[in-house]
Amino acid sequence: MATTKTAKKTTRKADQYNDPKYNYQDYWTGREYEHAAEEMAINRLLKGKHFEQAIDVGGGYGRLSKFLTKYADKVTLAEPSQQQLDIGKIYLKDMPSVERKLLQAADLKMPASSVDLVLVVRVLHHLPDPSAEFNEISRVLKPGGNFILEFANDAHFLNRLRYGVRGKSVPIKPVDISSEANKNDKELPFVNHHPKAIIKLLHKAGFEVESVLSGSNLRSPKLKKVLGKKPLLAAESVLQPMLAPLYFGPSIWLKLRKK
Numbered sequence: 001m002a003t004t005k006t007a008k009k010t011t012r013k014a015d016q017y018n019d020p021k022y023n024y025q026d027y028w029t030g031r032e033y034e035h036a037a038e039e040m041a042i043n044r045l046l047k048g049k050h051f052e053q054a055i056d057v058g059g060g061y062g063r064l065s066k067f068l069t070k071y072a073d074k075v076t077l078a079e080p081s082q083q084q085l086d087i088g089k090i091y092l093k094d095m096p097s098v099e100r101k102l103l104q105a106a107d108l109k110m111p112a113s114s115v116d117l118v119l120v121v122r123v124l125h126h127l128p129d130p131s132a133e134f135n136e137i138s139r140v141l142k143p144g145g146n147f148i149l150e151f152a153n154d155a156h157f158l159n160r161l162r163y164g165v166r167g168k169s170v171p172i173k174p175v176d177i178s179s180e181a182n183k184n185d186k187e188l189p190f191v192n193h194h195p196k197a198i199i200k201l202l203h204k205a206g207f208e209v210e211s212v213l214s215g216s217n218l219r220s221p222k223l224k225k226v227l228g229k230k231p232l233l234a235a236e237s238v239l240q241p242m243l244a245p246l247y248f249g250p251s252i253w254l255k256l257r258k259k
């Protein structure tokens, strides 16, 4: 039984983040609005706080690890793709307080209660059942420590309309949105989550929700073209807290506190 559990934790599927033909850093070219909207959400959730040790779990090449140095003395970029860590070596070359480690979210190999901030952004769509990962994050966080979680929201406003016109509700279970070609057990899963299901799992893992934000509310290529980044961000700034109670946007941000 124990052997099976270890194997499950460390098995790595083939995926784009390790594909030499794919550079995740390039994905961010032309997505300055989305990146700035994410930094805005983090600033809002962490305003006035400072931490000793943060972990950016599934942090890729460290896009947000760099930003986290504003809030923490030390940052660990915990990432299971060696390719991402290699890109991060260059991206983070002027950031001595960021350490890069090859790690899976379900097995962070850190002592219990050893960190005071965890960030998980754009990772949950690869984890159809994130229970083991939430339990591991809860284990490494000190009581009272913060966990900032962003995930793709299956119950966003447009989707609720789409389901509603068919007389249905958005499913509570994770919804597989992988392309047909990628629907096999070799590729990383690709799912969207319902906020209610995620919050239920977080409560089980020992977290309480301190704040919610609705993110990337105006993510639309047309709007980006017509309005430009500055006005979009001004609107996003108002909408993030305003639309949070409706779980409106395609991305949901939670600020959690370990009990």
Ligand SMILES: C[S@@+](CC[C@H](N)C(=O)[O-])C[C@H]1O[C@@H](n2cnc3c(N)ncnc32)[C@H](O)[C@@H]1O
Residues within 6 Å of the ligand: 017, 057, 058, 059, 060, 061, 063, 064, 078, 079, 080, 081, 084, 103, 104, 105, 106, 120, 121, 122, 123, 126, 188
């Ligand atoms: C879309 S990228 C997001 C990277 C970074 N958080 C960001 O926002 O720029 C998804 C990342 O999740 C990582 N990932 C996938 N499965 C994971 C797991 N089980 N544990 C930790 N990270 C994982 C991938 O390797 C990839 O770097």
